[in-house]
Amino acid sequence: MRLMSQAARFSYTSLATIWPTLGRDDWTGLTTYGSPQSFFCDYSAESVRMTDAKGVEFTTRQVIHTERADIKQGDMVLIGESALASPLAAEAFEVRAVTRFADTFDNVADDFKVMT
Incomplete structure (x- = not known):
């Protein structure tokens, strides 16, 4: 288990679940996901107009704050386990x-803001 910073230990007390994107099935064209994994976070329900890495504009539903560094665009997340x-x-x-x-x-682990 990775060390958490003091600030994260204090503020990231909620649990969320991530299903990492593995790729697309060649036959069906459907996205395939890895097994669900829980992680600590803090979150809010916000409706903010943003632009993703591809330049596509969207409106957020949830904003998740975490130290989990491997979350990427296309993954699926859920507040709770x-x-x-x-x-x-x-x-x-x-x-x-x-x-x-x-x-x-603390300079232990960077923080990430994840928008859905």
């Missing part, structure tokens, strides 16, 4: 953009 194999069955949201911030206080 889920063991369901399908992020669609769990009603997870697609990650549309991720912003990285420095770990100003």
Whole structure:
């Protein structure tokens, strides 16, 4: 298990679940996802107009703050824990953009703002 900064240990007390994007099935064209994984976070429900890495404008549904560094655009996330194999069955949201911030206080792990 990776070390968390003091600030993250204090503020990231909620759990969320991620289904990482593995790729597309060549036959069906459907996106395939990895197994669900829980992580610590803080979150808010915000409706903000943003632009993703591809330049596509979207309106956020949720904003998640975490130290988890491997979340990327296209992954699926859900506030709370889920063991369901399908992020669609769990009603997870697609990650549309991720912003990285420095770990100003402890220099242990950077912080990330994940927008769905």
